Amino acid sequence: MRPHSFPFVVPLVLAVGMFGVMLAPLAYADTLKSADSYAVLAGSTVTNVDATIITGDLGVSPGTAVTGFPPGIVNGTIHTGTDAGAVQAQSDLTNAFTNQAALPSTGNIVGGVLTGLNLGPGVYTVGAAASNLAGTLTLHDGGVAGSIFVFQMSSTLITSPNAVIDVSGLLPTDSLFWVVGSTATLGDNTVFDGNILALTNIIFDPGATDLCGRALARNGEVTFAGQGPTSLIENQVSIMGCSGHLTGSNGLAGGTTTTGGGGGGTSVPEPDTLLLLGFGFAGLGMTRLAKARRV
Numbered sequence: 001m002r003p004h005s006f007p008f009v010v011p012l013v014l015a016v017g018m019f020g021v022m023l024a025p026l027a028y029a030d031t032l033k034s035a036d037s038y039a040v041l042a043g044s045t046v047t048n049v050d051a052t053i054i055t056g057d058l059g060v061s062p063g064t065a066v067t068g069f070p071p072g073i074v075n076g077t078i079h080t081g082t083d084a085g086a087v088q089a090q091s092d093l094t095n096a097f098t099n100q101a102a103l104p105s106t107g108n109i110v111g112g113v114l115t116g117l118n119l120g121p122g123v124y125t126v127g128a129a130a131s132n133l134a135g136t137l138t139l140h141d142g143g144v145a146g147s148i149f150v151f152q153m154s155s156t157l158i159t160s161p162n163a164v165i166d167v168s169g170l171l172p173t174d175s176l177f178w179v180v181g182s183t184a185t186l187g188d189n190t191v192f193d194g195n196i197l198a199l200t201n202i203i204f205d206p207g208a209t210d211l212c213g214r215a216l217a218r219n220g221e222v223t224f225a226g227q228g229p230t231s232l233i234e235n236q237v238s239i240m241g242c243s244g245h246l247t248g249s250n251g252l253a254g255g256t257t258t259t260g261g262g263g264g265g266t267s268v269p270e271p272d273t274l275l276l277l278g279f280g281f282a283g284l285g286m287t288r289l290a291k292a293r294r295v
Contacts (some may be wrong), residue, residue, distance in 0.1 A: 008076070012164070014240050032093065032096050032195070032214075032216075033091060033095075033096075034085065034092045035089040035096065035214075035277035037060065037089075038076075038214060039055055039057065039221050039239050040214070040215050041059045041089055041090065041214070041215070041216045042202075042220065042221050043090065043219040043223050044065070044219070045060060045066070045222075046066045047065075047223045048067065048068030048071075048072040048219060048226070048235075049174055049224065049225065049233065050068075050224070050225070051227060052142075052226065052235040052236065053073050053237075054072065054073065054074045055076065055237070055239060055240050056068075056075070056076045056077040056237070056238065057077050058077075058078045059090075060079075061080065061082070061083065061086035061090045062087075063080070064079065064081040065080075066078060068271070079109065079149060082234070084246055093218055097197045100150055101152060101179050101181075102124045105152065107119075107122050107123070108125045108127075112128055112129035113131075113132060114133045114137045115131075115266070116137075117133055117137055119137070119139055120139075120140055120141065120147075121142070122149065123151065124151065125152050126154065127154050129158070131159065131163075132158050133159040133160065133203055134159075135160075135163065137166065139166070139176070141169065141174050145172075145173045146171075146174065148174070149174070149177070149194070150175075151177065152179050153178060153180045157178055157185070157196070157206075158187070158212050159185070159187045160187045160190075161187045161188040162188070163186075163187060164190070165191065172242075173187045175195075176193060176195065177194060177197060178197065179197050180197065180199060181199055183201040184196050184198045186205060186208035187201075188206050188207050188208065188228065189233075190207075190209070192209065192210040193210065193211070194210070194213040196213065196214065196281045198217045201217055201222070202216075202217045204237075206227055206229075206235075207228055207233055207235070208225075210238070211236055211238050211242070212242035213239070214237065215237050220267055237283075237293075256267065259262065277289045
């Protein structure tokens with residue numbers, strides 16, 4: 001036996017473990033997987049009454065009802081009912097919803113009101129309010145690529161007319177999710193961004209848009225009210241309409257990202273991180289054993 005060869009291996013194992021800990025993401029947002037290609041996904045029906053433009057796939061499952069296309073336009077494929085694509089997308093949506101709703105909160109939005117806030121990356125708990133957003137919500141990542149923003153809406157997501165989500169401070173690989181416990185309603189001419197994952201319904205009032213994200217409803221319907229008499233633009237949802245921010249499909253879909261940067265984050269080690277930690281502690285134990293044998 002060569003007693004002096006073993007101790008050199010142990011520090012290497014320990015170093016690898018600690019290096020993995022330092023590089024490990026601080027939070028985990030489950031990828032949308034097959035639902036990534038869908039701009040609109042509903043459980044029962046998708047209803048449209050005007051010149052809505054959907055960029056990305058449109059799906060309904062287990063329901064089959066899709067009305068108002070045309071005059072609405074779908075720049076993608078429509079999947080309904082038992083179509084394998086729609087069934088799998090709903091399954092992946094359910095998993096993503098469950099996983100993100102369970103992420104530990106890093107901040108609580110007092111009163112559920114987002115108006116006027118300037119927030120960095122994190123997982124935010126947002127209570128019910130008459131209107132969660134009546135003005136502008138500004139998001140920034142502090143220059144940290146792959147940052148994640150998750151808003152866990154305890155019940156509803158409601159925006160007032162002309163509300164705005166300002167994501168100009170985000171990078172292409174960042175992720176933005178709205179996990180809604182019931183129904184999301186975007187008020188007239190709301191300029192929204194991010195992926196809406198709603199348990200029941202998603203409603204776009206006249207002129208409301210989400211040009212950088214998705215409208216994904218698990219059990220209910222997605223409804224587009226159209227242009228309306230005072231709206232300047234029609235309803236639009238696009239997975240490709242991002243200008244310089246949130247442009248990557250991985251960024252929009254989630255994947256493994258960090259909550260570092262401009263906001264407070266909480267450390268949630270992933271399985272790989274825990275494994276590396278185990279290697280590190282095991283290495284430390286073997287070092288002590290080797291020293292004991294040489295005594």
